[in-house]
Amino acid sequence: MCAALAAGVIYTQQRAAAPSGLVDELVSSHVRAQISGRDIDVISSDQHTVKPWFNGRIDYAPPVVDLAASGFPLAGGRLDYVGHRRVAVLTYTHRKHVIDVYVFPDNDPAAGRPGPSLASDGYSVARWRDAGMMWWAVTDASPDSLTQLEAALRAKLQNGG
Template identity: 50%
Template sequence: MRREVDMECKEVQRLQGADLDEELDAPNAARLAAHRSDCADCSREYAQLAALRKQVRESGTRFGAPAGLAQRVRETLAASLPIAAPVQSPARTSALSPRAHWPWAWINFGAAATAMAALIVTLGLLLAQPGASSGLDDELVASHYRALQVDHLTDVASSDQHTVKPWFTGKLDFSPPAYDFAAKGYTLVGGRLDYVGGRSVAALAYQRHRHVINVFIWPQAGSAGAGEGARSEHGFHLLGWTDEGLAFRAVSDAAPRDLAELRDLIVEESHRRL
């Protein structure tokens, strides 16, 4: 448990749930975004919160509460329950944060209750969310995030397109364009197979400065136009486009203009090689 979280971080972390719900006014949302761009802790927490919501949406009642969530639930409840601190046994106190001065002890059902409380809080957040995003976007963001978390960006790690492109052969029923643009500031790190929207897709990982951009590629299906264009989900930027019968989705925390630049490079290179 971090004890010396500064006041601004506390404030930011208190508001991140509302931020995910798009319930904050524009100045506050901008303030949080600016803070996150400079604060790894708050940025990580925000991503975890987003991933948790996604997980709950997918798996309903089956999920394990991530580390730190119980503490956040306690703090949230503590902030909304102005109840005097109860006398706690030393043993119990030691298991709790020094800031948990409220009668959590009476809900002493253990981890199961904590997980249930987390589930309820999270479901509340989900239900309160206006204009829920498309399931596909959620899946793409989750896949991008998961690849970062488990350090599994690539099954084939190479910036050599003559290595990456053939690697997909036989694994997919299409041939994804895998080009390196290191000279332009977009380095192809490698590729991997992923499963999104009910089908196997190619995922190319690009490095852009300190950011990772995942480009998901699959054969364009009937719903042409769906998912194209730029948008943001759970703190990540998405850009969708279609080209030569393939659908592309770029996902990253890199700037939207970077995604657009990478798209232009990919489209340009694909057409050059036709």
């Protein structure tokens, strides 16, 4: 009885710490994009094509880097509507899996806050802060894939993209 009560308290605290509404919204966005067949608005592996495509479509400039050398080639980008605003989504692939990376300005309340990796409905979700942005990644691949993507992205951004 005590163990069940303790487990319930821990589960409730973990759910409260994670912005579950935002996580659910991001996973839903990822799934909708995949089943719609319209998961990329600008199809290109060239960061110099994808980054300028966002100009005038959103009110910030997301960092765009190609991570092909790390096993995560850039497939393109799209706009989506998350947290009551338009946001940049960078699409990467990894071993036949699609990874959507949602990029928000760090000071944007819709961005949520960094924390541990999460899972929702069988999808892996990771979040971190870097380069003045809040990054959220969603995929049906393993959480290890997101850990590797985050490390590759951080390294590339720290080396000047």
